[in-house]
Amino acid sequence: MTTAFGLDFGTTNSVIATACGRTTQSVVLNTPVGETDTLRTALSFLKAGAQSLSVEAGQAAIRQFIDNPGEARFLQSIKTFAASPLFQGTMIHGRRFQFEDVMYAFLARLRDYAGEGALRTGPGRLVIGRPVQFAGNNPDEALATERYNAALARLGFPEVHHVYEPVAAAFYFAQNLDRDATVLVADFGGGTTDYSLIRFESHAGRMTATPVGHSGVGIAGDDFDFRIIDNIVSPAIGKGTLFKSFDKLLQVPSGYYANFGRWNQLSIFKTLREFAELKKLVRVSLEPEKLEAFVDLIEHDEGYPLYQAVSATKMRLSSADETEFSFPPLGDAARRTVKRSEFEAWIAPEMARIEEALDDVLTSTNTDPDDIDKVFLTGGTSFVPAIRNLFERRFDSDRIAAGGSELLSIAHGLALIGERDDIEDWTAKAI
Template structure:
């Protein structure tokens, strides 16, 4: 890298829910502040909004996408959590206002809008870009090679030397900057789409190589899956799940695929297409409870996905600080108000927490490290704020070994520092 480069390294945490960028110069990493409707912020929502203005299709990203959607929801197409389809071979393209977009097309649009809000900080000045990637991608039977191909097409648009580093390793590098002693740490990164774990040996300050990765594991379960559990228990019974329909002289259970898509933020908006809506309308005419299917169609047609997401997010955040919370959502013929207890929520997510704990076991086994040998557990990512997950680690490692902080920005901060290392190949995934 040229010594006079104004930005040495760009660290980019492209997240399922939020994205963050940081730039490393002279051994320090600083977050990139991005303009938003409410003022500059380092955290940029990983969302896109499309709408027609009479001349063509307009596109916005991040908090600007949310603002455009809220201004005219019926005439917008709002996409969120689209990172979740990166490794899905079943996803080919999204049709929006009769235009087709591949994953990399959506990604390039997102990066372009993010760059436009960076006040020039992301305008191709960094000769090296370090992008975070999950240890295991989200989705059923995720195809890591396909995700890499799509990432290359997306991030190649930055016109720089691109490296990929496991997201929890970025967080480990960030956390190492806080430590003034040697330690073996477990980083637990809980995002929107995946939960990722890395065991890292951190040497004392001044060592030629401060951090050494020992082992990793991950699982495609995180905040979005917990959201789906809330929807499944509170919303789906009113949309026909578990119901039946008539086929000639038989009564059959309604296929579960529609409900699985509806409860997945990355796929809900994509249900607004002619084929799916035609199938749902046909199902409505034969359903034993046609009004329930009609409500599902209305939520999709009226583009209420973000409002539903917001209602779910509010109750989930409330349950992180209180034992009870009220879920409220109305629209498209639905009116739901329900009191949710933390105990009930934890029962809903229990199978997911079990799989997360199994991934922790795999990370320790891959590193050949016993739990007792872990000096610190660094919890990061927005989903790490859920009490059940925190309890999982305090129960296993003890409260004194748990470290938290910078839940949304530590990965990008650390990725930029990783990129400043001479031997970046040792960190690349």
């Protein structure tokens, strides 16, 4: 029987699963920093000679980047550029990399970590997930598909299929359905939130699915992290403070703090003209100690530890009503108790857009919430209580599936779909 590979190429994490005879398993990746079945979607490039580069992915990429400050080029959230016509490539140690080059570099390293377990050429069928709506303003889905295909072609698989990520999650969860059902899957990743509404029915012992509708929005967990930074850390390092310019008082440009959208951007910021301008503002600031703390944070490459502290805080708020945020390099200035209610107020604009996307799929398909038999939440951000509360408010709690497979369900669903004879009926093009 032909093995099917399911590849969940995520904004934050990526997973490979295999299926053979309706049995699935995650592929264990042997990386330089240990074994894992979930790899951070990140790359690091380090010169290894005049003509070669040392490329690492996941946590190994993060370690290489931190261990070689100023020498390693780091990329993360690669997927967010897939549908952007504005992204025309990036220079990495004197070489221009297009999106497909970067994506393939990540997949090739993923394949290396998998050993003989996955992503090797042969008779296997590769099924890759894609979001309902790609991240970014005015995303070009045709361009994203073209770029995906260009990268995937280099892996050498005779068959490559694209399936919507929430459809894959729905298929995985539907294996446990004991009756026909209309299912809503909400997939909350790092960069996008996607919804799929699907009708599952069994005919002569074979499950069929009828797509009802889809919707999505380019907002998810990364935006939640940024809200913590923006409300706790940025004010402690000078956001909103004033400086003297001749006889005027002006506010420190807020654009400096937009670099916190991705932690690795802070290292890039260190090389830009804006950082030199920021250091000059210290001398004329009314609160120079705050800008000095900002400068120190950049010069000592504290971006990754900072985001670890932010992520840990968000995770603790998933099970506690309040927790303490602290980041030792900033001392007491950034130490404070964070209440879950505060955090939920900070992310309220994002939650509103996430709910609007939910309304879109219900309205566009003329579906009453009472007509939905089961709701499946998947993706790491689905652990955030505000997300759970949104769905418990809109649907009966007994229709919302219990957690347990939030991080792996898409890859396993993709692999299961890859085994089907009617796979064309499940692909993004058909749906």
